[in-house]
Amino acid sequence: xxxxxxxxxxxxxxxxxxxxxxxxxxxxxxxxxxxxxxxxxxxxxxxxxxxxxxxxxxxxxxxxxxxxxxxxxxxxxxxxxxxxxxxxxxxxxxxxxxxxxxxxxxxxxxxxxxxxxxxxxxxxxxxxxxxxxxxxxxxxxxxxxxxxxxxxxxxxxxxxxxxxxxxxxxxxxxxxxxxxxxxxxxxxxxxxxxxxxxxxxxxxxxxxxxxxxxxxxxxxxxxxxxxxxxxxxxxxxxxxxxxxxxxxxxxxxxxxxxxxxxxxxxxxxxxxxxxxxxxxxxxxxxxxxxxxxxxxxxxxxxxxxxxxxxxxxxxxxxxxxxxxxxxxxxxxxxxxxxxxxxxxxxxxxxxxxxxxxxxxxxxxxxxxxx
Numbered sequence: 192x193x194x195x196x197x198x199x200x201x202x203x204x205x206x207x208x209x210x211x212x213x214x215x216x217x218x219x220x221x222x223x224x225x226x227x228x229x230x231x232x233x234x235x236x237x238x239x240x241x242x243x244x245x246x247x248x249x250x251x252x253x254x255x256x257x258x259x260x261x262x263x264x265x266x267x268x269x270x271x272x273x274x275x276x277x278x279x280x281x282x283x284x285x286x287x288x289x290x291x292x293x294x295x296x297x298x299x300x301x302x303x304x305x306x307x308x309x310x311x312x313x314x315x316x317x318x319x320x321x322x323x324x325x326x327x328x329x330x331x332x333x334x335x336x337x338x339x340x341x342x343x344x345x346x347x348x349x350x351x352x353x354x355x356x357x358x359x360x361x362x363x364x365x366x367x368x369x370x371x372x373x374x375x376x377x378x379x380x381x382x383x384x385x386x387x388x389x390x391x392x393x394x395x396x397x398x399x400x401x402x403x404x405x406x407x408x409x410x411x412x413x414x415x416x417x418x419x420x421x422x423x424x425x426x427x428x429x430x431x432x433x434x435x436x437x438x439x440x441x442x443x444x445x446x447x448x449x450x451x452x453x454x455x456x457x458x459x460x461x462x463x464x465x466x467x468x469x470x471x472x473x474x475x476x477x478x479x480x481x482x483x484x485x486x487x488x489x490x491x492x493x494x495x496x497x498x499x500x501x502x503x504x505x506x507x508x509x510x511x512x513x514x515x516x517x518x519x520x521x522x523x524x525x526x527x528x529x530x531x532x533x534x535x536x537x538x539x540x541x542x543x544x545x546x547x548x549x550x551x552x553x554x555x556x557x558x559x560x561x
Contacts, residue, residue, distance in 0.1 A: 217502045224506040225344055229351030231513055233359075234389040236261065240356050254356040258349050272424065381524050385517040392513050396431070399476050403427035403468060410464030416444060417451050426465075430472075432508050441465040487515055491535040 216223065236257040243253035355362070363382060370378045407423035416422060422444045429436030441461065448457045487495075495515045499507030515535070522532030 213498075213502060220503045220506070224503050224510075225348045226351060227510050227514065228506060229348045230355055231389055231393070231510060232261065232348070233257075233352045233355035234386045235393045236352070237356065237359070237386060238390065251357055254353045257356055258353050261352065262349070268428075272421070377524055381521055384520045384524075388516045388520060389513045392516060399472065400427045400430055402476055403430055403472065406468045406471065407464065410468065411444065411461065414448075414457055414460035414464060416448050416457065416461065418447075422447065432505060437465070437469065486537045487512070487519060488535055488537055491515065 239260065240250075240253045240257045243256060244250055248256075366382065367375050367378055404423050404427040407426050408420050411419035411422055422440070426437055426440030426444060429440040432439075445458055445461050448461055492512060492515070495511045496508050499509075499511030499514075501507070503510070519532050519535055522528040522535070
């Protein structure tokens with residue numbers, strides 16, 4: 192009669208422990224996000240650092256060069272975006288004229304539909320403008336503070352990356368000291384595979400983003416969007432933030448197309464390009480370029496992205512998938528946790544690893560047996 196009580200007690204304790212873990216992650220995000228981001232980037236640059244060390248270079252110097260390469264890539268990308276933005280500024284007068292045109296059309300629509308005259312609309316806007324003057328000043332002050340905070344975080348991340356690469360042997364020995372001697376071999380496998388899955392995921396993601404740049408540039412150029420290359424880079428790069436990023440980039444492209452004078456046909460064209468690229472990305476690029484490096488069930492992929500955004504914001508969305516891939520590797524190599532690794536893994540895990548790409552395509556159109 193009393194047997195269900197211990198089971199209920201353990202369930203309550205487990206739920207309470209999970210609540211404490213997620214609460215701790217939420218309230219310490221300003222401390223943990225830079226560490227997690229630096230750890231992922233350090234794993235990405237680890238092969239380059241090891242290659243430099245094999246050439247006879249000191250580990251500290253190799254770690255510094257890894258950080259410098261990352262800086263060059265980031266600065267180069269920012270410079271490219273700034274160059275395209277400066278080109279957009281040359282067409283600012285045209286964009287301003289189109290925006291004024293749409294603004295006047297909205298005012299006429301409000302007058303005809305709701306009976307609010309243009310003069311009354313101006314008075315309402317003036318009242319709102321006077322009441323929000325302080326808010327705008329507060330907004331710009333907050334924006335300046337956010338920029339300084341972001342700059343400080345970026346510097347901290349670079350320092351963490353250097354320390355992780357330079358002191359990786361020390362951290363590895365620490366992890367091995369935590370496990371029993373008979374479990375050290377399994378721990379080494381977990382460390383190596385966790386590092387490998389992050390490297391493959393990020394390098395595959397970078398290749399896929401480059402492909403998206405090309406496809407978006409071709410599509411937007413055919414549609415007739417001005418500064419198509421800039422918006423192609425914008426839409427492709429925002430793919431770093433799953434689901435939300437590409438929708439945001441496409442929405443900005445649609446708004447800019449309207450501001451540039453494009454009609455409904457251009458908007459439909461931009462949306463068609465977006466749909467086509469997303470189809471190619473999901474069913475061709477993802478299997479070919481990224482592959483099954485992070486072998487996670489799509490349901491848990493969406494869940495972990497939502498959970499990452501709730502706990503760590505945008506940083507959590509970016510880091511959620513590689514971190515979940517690492518967690519799955521840990522689950523797969525620890526006997527009591529293997530059922531959970533199976534649960535969050537892909538449904539076809541082990542069945543399609545040796546299948547050719549054409550066989551996978553045929554599999555999409557055939558009925559699966561369960």
